[in-house]
Amino acid sequence: MRLALIGAGRIGQVHAQAIDAHPDVTLAAVADYHAEAAETLAQKYGARAIAADAIFEDDDIDAMLIASSTPTHADYLERAARTGKAVLCEKPIALDLARTGEALRVLEAHPVTCALGFNRRHDPQFAALKRAVVDGRIGDLETLSIISRDPAPPPAEYVRASGGLFRDMMIHDFDMARWLLDEPIAQVQAQGSCLIDPAIGEAGDVDTAMVTLTTASGRLCHINNSRRASYGYDQRIEAFGSAGMLQAQNESETRLRFTGEPGQVEDKPKWFFLERYAEAYRREIDDFVHAWRQGREPLAGARDGLEALRLAEAAERSLREGRRIALADIH
Amino acid sequence: MRLALIGAGRIGQVHAQAIDAHPDVTLAAVADYHAEAAETLAQKYGARAIAADAIFEDDDIDAMLIASSTPTHADYLERAARTGKAVLCEKPIALDLARTGEALRVLEAHPVTCALGFNRRHDPQFAALKRAVVDGRIGDLETLSIISRDPAPPPAEYVRASGGLFRDMMIHDFDMARWLLDEPIAQVQAQGSCLIDPAIGEAGDVDTAMVTLTTASGRLCHINNSRRASYGYDQRIEAFGSAGMLQAQNESETRLRFTGEPGQVEDKPKWFFLERYAEAYRREIDDFVHAWRQGREPLAGARDGLEALRLAEAAERSLREGRRIALADIH
Amino acid sequence: MRLALIGAGRIGQVHAQAIDAHPDVTLAAVADYHAEAAETLAQKYGARAIAADAIFEDDDIDAMLIASSTPTHADYLERAARTGKAVLCEKPIALDLARTGEALRVLEAHPVTCALGFNRRHDPQFAALKRAVVDGRIGDLETLSIISRDPAPPPAEYVRASGGLFRDMMIHDFDMARWLLDEPIAQVQAQGSCLIDPAIGEAGDVDTAMVTLTTASGRLCHINNSRRASYGYDQRIEAFGSAGMLQAQNESETRLRFTGEPGQVEDKPKWFFLERYAEAYRREIDDFVHAWRQGREPLAGARDGLEALRLAEAAERSLREGRRIALADIH
Amino acid sequence: MRLALIGAGRIGQVHAQAIDAHPDVTLAAVADYHAEAAETLAQKYGARAIAADAIFEDDDIDAMLIASSTPTHADYLERAARTGKAVLCEKPIALDLARTGEALRVLEAHPVTCALGFNRRHDPQFAALKRAVVDGRIGDLETLSIISRDPAPPPAEYVRASGGLFRDMMIHDFDMARWLLDEPIAQVQAQGSCLIDPAIGEAGDVDTAMVTLTTASGRLCHINNSRRASYGYDQRIEAFGSAGMLQAQNESETRLRFTGEPGQVEDKPKWFFLERYAEAYRREIDDFVHAWRQGREPLAGARDGLEALRLAEAAERSLREGRRIALADIH
Known part of the structure; x- marks a missing residue:
């Protein structure tokens, strides 16, 4: 697979490394709004810098990875679909349901292999937890607890453009919840506070939140x-069922005591996502290549992005209105 | 302290053992609805069996421990107060706010040392967690998570008389939340399901529940x-703050691996409360004796019972109405 | 069982508490070289102070616990046997094989229930490890590792009278090794150093030692x-076999993280033996009473004391001579 | 650095992967006794197959990695030195001290960058332990315990050619001991048994062994x-000192509980060295390249190979003679 990368920022660099390490993918080209950034990253991996628009006309490119700024995702995704290129798109497709829905319709009309960057599904530990649940290790799954805390809060200006904690941060947890619960979610209840940085509150957002989801079967x-865990990236999941409990624990650099x-x-715990999810990013690329070759769905696709966004919308509305929201009311 | 125990059932027996082991308390008498039960337990510890009514007329008895059935608690509590006896009352005082409030007014009119059986405050591990929070080990407390699961569900007939999961089981967690958060709780949101035993659902109750509390400061x-954890009594607390996290973990019989x-x-984990809280029951007695001697408040008192019950009421209403409940609306 | 305690020092007090807590044993009398010490301890538990010699003439006394200074053990043990009293003797019987052997011969001539204070066999965790080995959980036992470190070194004058590290401290580990290996030990190799306190070296002893035992079957x-572990009492055992490994881990006051x-x-880890082995001391008394009642051997008896002492002698000789010692050569 | 690899077997493949992943090393050529094996491995990484002899005449090759069979190591090492090529040699240089000593003299006469494959020094966890010891985290180092067990025993014919457990397996532990103790070792005591496979005993070797080393300062x-741990590769180190203890624990694929x-x-624990030391092999290559570039010594060199072999010889002699061996007597 010859792949073009759009976006040479931090997450683009993570992907470039994972692509370079994969035996079956070649990083053919790198594009970025800042030409020098593209040039530097391209050079590092023996690729060429390219203008983003040129990717879609290049028959030599099989696939693209969209790691540019959020507002550009949906457009690039649609152009990839229309030009028949496989696409791995960083989450979110867009910050609102309408634009996301449009992109999905384009993908339906022009079906290509389309993966969405819900990297945590590819984490070895969470994948092992998922497998154990599916294998019935804990009997019937009854409750799930997902703890997800960033090491340090982002600047308030980032928060302002981010779509808010539910769309920007909890979106990953909504996706994990959907993936692990494996049945329709019926209701959403949210509570949130601004406890860490008043500037986040002034930007209209919360920095600490708890959400309860209820599935159709109860x-x-x-x-x-939380936007700030002084001790590092806190990433844990607990699945509880009729025959036991599974706990994905935090990982550390060493087991030295x-x-x-x-x-x-x-x-x-490991400091942040670059450390914690390095292997997940490698497996994400691997899953993408294999899905493309085998003509199957990747582990996470565009529809998963839409569904996670609906949960974020529901949570936001629940926080605002102080009541349980039926997911059926979110379109 | 010469103490009379009312109630020779399972929890009464636990208390009898703790009383017997305490150097400063003598188990003087045991009363029970079933005279033989009182007789048997009394004999075991060299006490005498007594009729419950006789306790209040016996000047030789300093204190009483109410471990009889729930509907009798409030009456006995009031009679203890009126007759000037120190009293340690098993929770709850009553299943409704009105009756509980009455008992509190009697206690105000007839002040005696009055402790309420929120045994978990006396657990060495939770006490250490509380101390660390107060000492500022985690900076400002921001979130708290309390997991509390029983090993096996009670029979549906028990459930029917219990007042429901929020009043019967989560009441302990409401008390821990109040004790650890150490500030007024403003809002309550609840969600619950019947996943374990349909008979519990038919009795109008849930067996699996999640509640979110919000304090005045956010x-x-x-x-x-959960009413059923196949692996034993799951009793964990996590306190998260600006400078770190504290986790009270489950305890096991041994550390053999x-x-x-x-x-x-x-x-x-240890199987149930008798194993997990054996030390807590001993310390509860110790705190009661010392409070009585020193004329100070016990670690948990009658008002704590009322406040926990208000939270249970709020949770129940929130579950029913599907909305966040302001605690100020619960009287 | 009406029991007299000889020795009101630290270990005597530990035993007194365990005796008092046992429903089937009464602490009848306490003797000590210092009459006031005996008086104080006796009073605390409602016993009477007594002269040591008087114990053996008192038909009302069924059993005695010898917790006096080491040089008195063998004499008291023999007198207990001759006067038909059950006896629980603190280790060691004596610091040399000859005197220990004599005492054993007296016990053979006058058989009474005789337990030796190898308290660790009664530790719940080590007992669970033993049980798992016997049950075949790790297949054939192949190697054993015993780590035993005191929190702080004793004063050099104590060391001088103690018989040395192998007789005074490692004696417990020799006993655990014998108990867990459950087959004759054939060879002993020792190495030791004085790394902690030069005064210990000047007293002719080591404070840090490693010994390798080899059983008949290999x-x-x-x-x-080590005489000093800055972090507390380090008490761990690892049993390794053809089908797995068992590890008894250190225990802490709480599991708070x-x-x-x-x-x-x-x-x-818990600070020292009073904390770590509180339950073991209780179970030791319990085993003693039951052995006495049932006419069976206690879990550890006088012969175990002799055999552990032979290992200590062999280790000392190996350290001195720089070679492997056949246990058969130690009489 | 343009590197040629001799040996396309299992360990050669591990190195090839690590070389390929390193940005500063190019796998230029692969040689193997079996030409097809060389061809296959070369093709996989875009290198060319080469005859071993041709490496030494190729000016385009800067360095070589010797991963061929043990009897060839010393010759190749000497030829690398004589032709001025940097060399990373798998342990051991040879199975006897004489041949190893010769190779060292050639290296002295023809100094090149020479690293020896003691991969464990490069393990992140052991490296962190070493750093903590050097930084004084545990005060003065007093004792060290190294546990090293393979998942399954090798066939007896392998054992016969291996030089025996001390030279083949414990050699790694001798090196870790030297590296961590960081002072001359004075004495060696060994004990060993054949408990796992009688064929190993018939081949004149042991499969289970315990060794005690004593340094000059005590x-x-x-x-x-052990040659067999049913649960996987057991690789642990415990360093104990005046101010505490460090424990390198086993690592697992996930932290899922x-x-x-x-x-x-x-x-x-991870199954075997490929899993456990994957990162160590990468860091070993990295250290080799940096040592070569900077003209400094690699973390482990030829002399470390000789010294570890002396310890193996001493252990073997101690096992045979049943006595403590002074390392000064081993030449």
Whole structure:
């Protein structure tokens, strides 16, 4: 697979590395709004810099990875579909349901392999948890708890453009919830506060939130977000069922333990997503290539993006209105 | 302290053992609706069996422990107050706010040392967590998560008389939340399902529930209850703040680890409250005696019972009405 | 069982508490070289102070617990046997094989229930490990590792009278090795150093030692001793076999975990034997009473004391001579 | 760095992958006794197959990695030195001290960058332990314990040619001991048995062994080897000092925990060295390239190979003679 990357920023660089390490994918070209950024990244991996528009006309390019700024995602995605290129698009497709829905309709009209960047589904530990649930290790799944805390809050200006905590951060957890619960979600209840940075509150957002999802059959899911965990990236999932419990625990750089005056001390959790999800990004590329070759759906696709966004909308409305929201009311 | 115990059932027996082991308390008498039960328990600890009514006329008795059936609690509590006896009353005082409020007014009119059986405050691990929070170990407390799951569901007839999951089971977690958050709770949101035993649903109750509390300053608290955890009594608390996190983990009988074909295996959590809270029951008695001697308030008192019940009421209403309930509306 | 305690020092007090808590044993009398010490301890538990010699003439006393100074053990033990009293004797019977052997011969001539204070066999965690080995959980036992470190070194004058690290401290580990290996030990190899306190070296002893035992069938056992572990009492055992491994881990006061700047921090191990083996001391008394009643051997008896002492002698000789010692050569 | 690899077997393939992933090293050529094996591996990474002899005449090749069979190591190493090529040689240089000493003299006469394949020094966890010891985290280092168990025993014919457990397997642990103790080792004591496979005993070797090392200043080190751990590759190190303890724990594929009927279960340790030391092999290549570029010594060099072999010889002699061996007597 010859692949063009749009976006040479932080997440683009993560993907470039994963692409380079994959035996079956060649990083053919890199585009970025800042030409030098594209040039630098392209050079590092022996690719060429390219204008974004040129990608769609280049028959030598099989696939593209969209890691540019959020407002450009939907357009690039549609153009990829129309020009028959496989596409791996960073989440979100768009910050609103209408624009996301349009993009889905284009994809339906022009079907291509389309993966969405819900990287956590590819994390080895979460994947093992999913497998164990499917294999019936805990009997019937009854409740799910997802804890997801970033190490440090973003600047308020980022928050302003981000679509808010539910769309920007909890969107990953909504996707994990959908993937693990594996049945329609019926209701959403949200609560949130601004406890960390008043500027986030002034930007109209919360930095601490708890959401409860209820599925059609009554399973309950708790999601717990904070924009700041002083000890690093807190990424845990607990699945509880009739025959037991599965817990995905935080991962550390080493398992070295010191025992001394302060107690028994092990490393903090890995600092942030680059460290925690390095392997997930590699597997995401791998899944994308294999889906493209085999003509099958990738592990996470465009519709998953739409559905996670509906949950974010519902949560936002529940927070605002102080009541349980039926997901059926969110279009 | 010469103490009379009312109620020779399971929880009465737990208390009798703790009383017997305490150097400063003598189990003077045991009363029970079933005279033989009182007789048997009294004999075991060298006490005498007594009629409940006789306790209040016995000047030789300093204090009483009410461990009889729930509907009798409020009456006995009031009679203890009127006759000037210190009293340790099992929770709840009553299943409704009106009756509980009456008992509190009697206590105000006839002040005696009055402790309420919120045993978990006396658990060494939770007490250490509380101390660490107060000492500022995690900076400003921002969120709290309380997981509390019983090993096996009670029979539906028990459920019917219990006042429901929020009053009967989550009441302990409401108390822990109040104690640890240490500020007024403003709002309550609840969600619940019947996933374990349909008979519980037919009795009008849920067996699986999640509640979100919000304090006046915006702190969030998640409570997670299930009537059945196949692996034993699941009793964990996580306090998260600006400078870190505290986790009270489950306790096991031993720390023995087996590594072999199935993986690295440690013991299950202790089976139920008798095992998990044995030390808490001892410390509860100790706190009661010291409070009585020193004329100070016990760690948990009658008002804590009322406040926890208000939270249970709010949760029930929220579950029913599908909306956030302001605690100020619960009287 | 009406029991007299000889020795009102630290370990005597531990036993007194365990005796008092046992429903089937009465602490009838306390003797001590210092009459006031006996008086104080006796009073605390409603017993009477007594002269040591008077115990043996008191038909009302069924049993005695010898917790006096080491040089008195063998004499008291023999007198207990001759006067038909059950006896629980703190280890060691004596510091040399000859005197220990004599006492054993007296016990053979005058058989009474005789337990030796190898308290660790009664520790719930080690007992669970033993049971799992016997049950075949790890297949054939191949190697054993015993780590035993005291929190702080004793004063050099204590060391001088103690018989040395192998007789005073590692004696417990020799007993655990014998108990767990459950087959004759054939060879002993020792190595030791004085790394902690030069005064210990000047007293002719080591403070850090490693010993390797080999059983008749070739099983290997490593024992690791240090007189000082800054973090508390380090008491671990690892049994390794053809089908897996069992690890008895250190125990802490709580399972509370703090995650923050320094990492993920749990409590240090319990500080010393009073904390770590409180339950073992209770079970030791319980085993003693039951052995006495049922006319069976206690879990650890006088012969175990002799055999552990032979291992200590062999280790000392190996350290001195720099070679492997056949246990058959130690009489 | 343009590198030629000799040996396309299992360990050669591991190195090829690590070389390919390193941005600064090019796998230029692959040689193997079996021409097809060389061809296949070369093709996989875009290198050319080459005859081993041709490497030394190729000016285009900067360095070579010797991963061929043990008896060829010393010759290739000497030829690399004589032709001025940097060399990373798999351990051991040779199975006897004489041949190893010769190779060292050639290296002295023809100095090139020479690294020896003691991969464990490059393991992130052991490296972190080393750093913590050097930084004084545990005060003065007093004792060291190294546990090293393979998942399954090799066939007896392998054992026969391997030089025996001390030279073939414990050699890694001797190197870790030297590296971590960081002071001359004075004495060696060994004990060993054949408990797993009688054919190993018939081949004149042991499959289970314990060794005690003593340094010049009296530090003690325990090494614990087994040829078979049913649960996977058991690789742990414990460093104990005046101010605390460091423990490098086993690593698992995930941190997923299941709690249910069998208890609290986590993954077994990683299966074998390919899984456990994948990162170590990458860092080994990285250290080699940097040492070559900077003209400094690699983390492990030829002399470390000789010294570890001396310890193996001493252990073997101690096992045979049943006594402590002074390392000064091993030449």
